[in-house]
Amino acid sequence: MSKSTKNIVLISIIIFVASAVSLGVMAYQVKEQGNQLSSHVATLQAESAQVESYNKLKKISEETTEDRDLLQSYFLEKESNSIDFLNLVESLAPQAGVQLDTEGLDVLETGENGAKWIEVSFVFSASRERVQNFIKVLETLPYVLRLTSVEMDGMSASEWEARVTMQVQILDYDK
């Protein structure tokens, strides 16, 4: 080959290599940026899903405030609220015509799901009808409670005495 032909071939090879390298670099950059875009989009989607979930939760919380407060009122929020409960029962006793004494107050924790209960025993006496009625009154108190034992004895022909042990649940589900 002549010298000019060799020069042309050499220049062509150089240009070809340069073009190939630039093409490779551009292709690599395109791929890398595409991967970054995909990860950013996935992050944005997760964030928007979280925001939407938060908004839904907030809306449900605002709409159900009254119902949840009402449900909460059926529980004792803490152990100190048992005093109010005892005062309530003791105020009901004269209204129901029975003589009431409170025996014992304990805090129990059952193994079912770690629920806490206040266990309290009442002894009250009056006529049989009043005693039975007061037992029903205790059963229907607006609390989450359960009567664990009920004993009723006839002290005399006209006076009956009952001993009731009940458990009231302690729960504060907002915590």
Next chain:
Amino acid sequence: MINKKEFSKIAKRIFHAKSSLQNPRIMNPSREWGIGLLIGFAFFIATAGWSAQTYLSNKNVGDITSDSSQDEVIVYRASMVEAALKAYEQRNQKHQQLLNKTYVAPPVIEEIVEEDTVDETSTSSENAEAVLPEQSLEVNAEEVSGAEEEPSEPTEPVEVAPDVLLSE
């Protein structure tokens, strides 16, 4: 006898002799151009195909769609809450009925005054538990509760009329 000079001449002839058929060193411009263009075109087609495939695969990456499967499931059992509230409402009503069961509507004041004087002298014995028309709660409450006098004012959960009477 062959001389050294003649021998070297023969050797040169043998080694430096060109073959009868020489390699053609003719360049065909059209042929060379065709081959070059074909290679370039093939390279172009391959690059174009790769670009198209990359574009189609990443075309929808930037679209942010609300995929419901990614949403956290928030469970609020409204039916269960309503059922619980209804059950406790019924329980509260029954509670009120039981409390009201022992109460009688307040009579005329004059009658109460007269009957109060009568009741104050009566004993708390249940043998005398005749069905009397009306009696004041305060009097009987004092007899029943004895020293444990609780204020008869109702607490918040129990709605009781101010003047409550106890029926026997």
